[in-house]
Amino acid sequence: MDRRRIVLVGYGNVGKALVDMLAEVDPEGKRFLFSAVCSRSIGVAELRDLPAAKVDKKLKMLGGDEGAYNPEQRVADIKAYLKEGDFDILVELTSADYETAEPALSYIMIALERGIDVVTCNKAPIALAMKDLKEAASRTNASLKFESTVMDGTPVFSMFKSLPPVKLMKIRGVFNSTTSIIIDTMREGKNFTQGMKKVKGLGVAETDPDNDLSGMDAAAKLIILCNGLAGSQLKFSDIIMETITEPMIKEVISKVKNDKCIRVRQVASADFENKVFRVGLEVLKPEDMLFSCTGATNAAIFSMDLFGELVIAERDPTLRETAFGIYSDIVDLYSKETCYY
Ligand SMILES: NC(=O)c1ccc[n+]([C@@H]2O[C@H](COP(=O)([O-])OP(=O)(O)OC[C@H]3O[C@@H](n4cnc5c(N)ncnc54)[C@H](OP(=O)(O)O)[C@@H]3O)[C@@H](O)[C@H]2O)c1
Known part of the structure; x- marks a missing residue:
């Protein structure tokens, strides 16, 4: 062989x-x-x-x-x-x-x-x-x-290869496990450093974790999806990026308190018609498909011309x-x- x-x-x-x-x-x-x-x-x-x-x-x-x-x-x-x-x-x-x-x-x-x-x-x-x-x-x-x-x-690109040609209208997803774990750790009453320690133990942080917090990691994934699946020519300068800081997480958490019907996540989104591409913190309610992103779970919602919303997810990814x-x-x-x- x-x-x-x-x-x-x-x-x-x-x-x-x-x-x-x-x-x-x-x-x-x-x-x-x-x-x-x-x-x-x-x-x-x-x-x-x-x-x-x-x-x-x-x-x-x-x-x-x-x-x-x-x-x-x-x-x-x-x-x-x-x-x-x-x-x-x-x-x-x-x-x-x-x-x-x-x-x-x-x-x-x-x-x-x-x-x-x-x-x-x-x-x-x-x-x-x-x-x-x-x-x-x-x-x-x-x-x-x-x-x-x-x-x-998760077989994202290979799944699209198996579909007939479609026009992507929107993409929305949770793509960064590091920020999800830090946010949840802080919601449990621990601090930012303890959250980062947990992420590093799992080996899922970027070599430079600033790339997770600044939105670069999620923005890179959004660019790869848009350019790879929709033929866009996006650059980092086309993405509105919000850097996540410890005070910012504290502020959002204090607003949602212990409400179990609210999840806070870094969300990346692309709206092709309105040409808006962004990465930032969002407060998610149960009716939002991304609410199911517990722990390190990542998910993406693809809205298409010939297919309403296709959701694909990976539960608690590891190395x-x-x-x-x-x-x-x-x-x-x-x-x-x-x-x-
Ligand atoms: N960790 C995850 O869950 C995950 C998931 C998806 C994608 N990724 C991507 O996978 C890649 C690797 O991630 P990782 O977690 O394995 O990182 P890592 O543990 O920091 O390892 C990086 C490796 O790359 C080597 N390296 C860095 N710069 C190099 C260079 N200029 N020339 C040759 N070797 C070089 C390092 O070598 P030395 O240590 O010898 O310098 C090390 O062996 C990254 O691009 C990351 O974004 C990671």
Whole structure:
């Protein structure tokens, strides 16, 4: 059977969760092998096509020379490896930089220009450069897949692919678990810091949690949905963003008190007809479908010309759900040629 060789760039919370999932579903590496794992602290660890189940142990054996830690040199080494290395799929899972999307954007572009398929969960390159990346992919007949950039493992983009052409009228959703958990923790009478500690323990915060609070994370997801599903050309400057602060949460909570029939959430919305795109706090009542977003739950409502309202949700996502989204994309690439179910 044809085995696919993966280069993984980014071995943080999500990278490790993906390796764990592949070790669970394909312990002997009958379908997927790791050619290399790269990050700023690891550099390029060439694994010479190891099954996922052996990756973590091998990386620990290789260790790292902390004295030689030099992020700029490491990034240059990774780019050089991506230009020359022999592998089939780049899985890009590094932290998001919403200013430049670099160096993730370069990593992805290098692979696509070589005709190598790419799977990423990094919102920055997709939100900032989806059009350029898709054009590069189509020039070389490579695939670019980014299902887990929005709602982790929920099949949003693949679901839309299964629908006939529709016109999106509105999108409204809760897309950021970090703010949901902080708000609920504060409603329980605890403070902001305790809420953030809980989020970090779950591994669902952005590498820089300011991106959750400023609305950048949710705005990036909204841009990816609008540009990816409705053909918009939205930029961050088109989104009205409200930064969530501790005093702001306190003020809203004091107004709703302990009313169990009210939920407070960061909501992202797109109204295509009126061209209004925003991310901000909303007070939700039970008749609102988004009221069902308890805990870390995310949900999206899509209003369409041929279908009233389609609601899709993921209950309390964890890193496993994100890994599932990446795994689904990898399998989808693989099943272009081989059906193994
Ligand atoms: N956590 C979630 O629930 C979730 C859900 C969906 C999407 N995402 C997205 O997934 C990505 C990874 O999230 P995470 O939680 O795994 O973050 P993380 O734990 O902070 O890990 C980030 C990884 O990326 C590496 N990295 C950062 N900048 C790099 C660079 N310039 N070159 C090479 N490697 C670099 C880091 O390497 P060093 O540590 O060696 O510097 C680390 O291995 C982010 O883009 C995030 O937005 C996360």
